[in-house]
Amino acid sequence: MLKTSALGFGQLAFSALLRDSVAAEPSAAGRENPLAAKPAHFPARAKRILFLFMKGGPSHVDTFDPKPALDRYDGKPPPFALPEVTFAKQGHLLKSPWKFKQYGQSGLPVSDLFPHTARHADDLCILRSVHGTNPAHGGASLKLHTGSDQFVRPSLGAWLTYGLGSENENLPAFVTICPTLAHGGVNNWGAAFLPAHCQGTPIGNASLDSKQAKVKHVRNPRFPADVQRKQLDLLKRMNQDDLKRTGPDPTLQARLDSFELAFRMQTSIPQLQDLNRETESTRRAYGVDDPVTEDFGRQCLMARRFLEAGVRFVQVTHSDSEVQWDQHSNLYRGHTKNAAEVDKPIAGLLQDLKERGLLDETLVLWGGEFGRTPTAQGNNGRDHNPHGFTLWMAGGGVKAGYAYGATDEFGYYAVENKMHVHDLHATILHLMGIDHRQLTYRHAGRDFRLTDVAGVVAEEILA
Incomplete structure (x- = not known):
């Protein structure tokens, strides 16, 4: 049977490869302008995306997900089972060194780490039940950016470029400012098997000051x-x-x-990239005049200029070789430093987008590749936690002044309205007018999509 059917198997394989080849060939119109804007599957709530990536994993229980139980059980062993696999050895519960206050008409709680961003609490949609699958930076970062922590897959920005094209002819559709070259590196903004024009365009990298971030x-x-x-x-x-x-x-x-x-x-x-074209008051609002906030402030201001010029997906990355957000020790020093560098620029960005009438149609996403554990590592640090963490959105068709989902009372596991990374991507695509189940690309004999074979839109966060 194998001898007589061998040619048949070969023919099936050849036909699949032939279909992939034909599908990969751009049309005549596509050759003229492969980035031409394409219609969405349904009316979009957002036209563009700005991703504020906090590399290293900011602690949700110290920023946007208060846990009073940690105050009561500080220093005691956790009264729940830890995951079978943890990134490092964990100790007893550790309360947050920061206080939380309620802000705005929504009364959303934000920690003292973010006093400027807190003033925009009524613009935020806080997602407290995000979870992933990988406790390591590289895998978790790839999961957040591409939907896979094991394989080389197209990034979120590349999928959006493939599905929607570009709103301009003189700029890339997808720009990443000062991206990190570690933990996934270029794969975090890559096109993988999608057409090459979907690739993100890096401007500088995380090892350079944003003043040097040039094309x-x-x-x-x-x-x-x-x-x-x-x-x-x-x-x-x-x-x-x-x-x-x-x-x-x-x-x-x-x-x-x-x-x-x-x-x-x-x-x-x-x-x-000439920020001198901005008014002094605008540069001051982004913190460009302050050595502490200048670097990230420049990135955010540059990002707004790219968005305004028609770039569909812009990412800015906060990362440095000294601290990042990866506080296995010295939690207070590290998170204090990092928050001080990004808080004022983020608030300035949100205010600027609102004043220019851009926030309603721009989806702003903030967060890292995972959160931190409520348990201590050593006596003043926190380990990686992909099992429950927080991201927030603003603008772009999401409910404002709203908190979605929850972790357990200590903040270790997502327990209410759990949002897997695939669900997050499905929701982002939905806000951009794309049905994640229909955004597919045939490669190597099968159809691929950003959300693989999963993903559920979080309808409750839609405005």
Whole structure:
């Protein structure tokens, strides 16, 4: 039976590969502008996304998820079972060194770490029941960005670019400012098997000051624009002649498209990155005038300028080589330092988006790859906790001044309205007008999607 059916198996495999090849070939119209805007599946609540990524894992029980039980049981062994696998050895329960207060008409509690952001409590939709599957930075970060902690998969921004295209012709659809090169690195903004034009464009990286975050070679010091145009036209004709002989080549076509976009970016990028075009009061609101907040403030202000210019997905990353948000020890010192660097810029950003009429159609997402344990590591730190943690959203069609879901009374496990990372992605896509079950791409003989075979939209948070 195996001998007589061997050719049949080969034919099935070949037909699947042929279908993938045909599906991967861009249409004639797509070759002209592969980033052309595409219709959503249904009316979108948000047009664009800004992801404020706090690398390292901020502690939810010290920021946006107060746990009075930790005050009562401080220093006592946890009265619940720990996970079978933990990242490090954990000790007794540890109360938060910060106090929580209620803010705004909503009365949402926010810790003393975020006094500026707290003034925007009525704009926040706090998700207190997010959970993932991986206690390590690399796997958890990949899970948050791509939906998978084990395989190379397209990132959220790449999926949105593939599904919706771009709102502009002179800028990338997906930009990441000062991204970290560790713990997933380029895969966190990569396109994987999606078309190359869906790839995120990094501006600087986390090891550089945001003042140095520039697009390299954005100006040609040797040739004026008219000469460059002639060079690109000649290159295009030569490659098109070659494609007529060899047949379609999506990779080559994507490279040619990237040359065209880079040529157009020469006029748009320098203006967008020139923060001196902003008023002094705006720069001050973002904290650009303060050494503590200057670096992240520049990122946030740059991000707003990109969003305003039509970039669909922008990510900014708070990370440094010294502390990050990964406080296995010195929790008070580390979280105090980090919050001081981002709090005022975030508040300035939210206020600026509101005043410009952008917040209603911009989904702002804040958070890290996981939270921290309510148990102590050593005597003044917290371990990684992917089993229940907090992210928050603002604008973009979500309920304002609202808290969704809950962890247990100590903050270790998500227990109410649990939101897996797949559910988070499904909800984000829904807000952008996309049914996550329909956003698929055929690769290697099967259909892939950001949410794999899971994902439920959190209808309760929709405004």
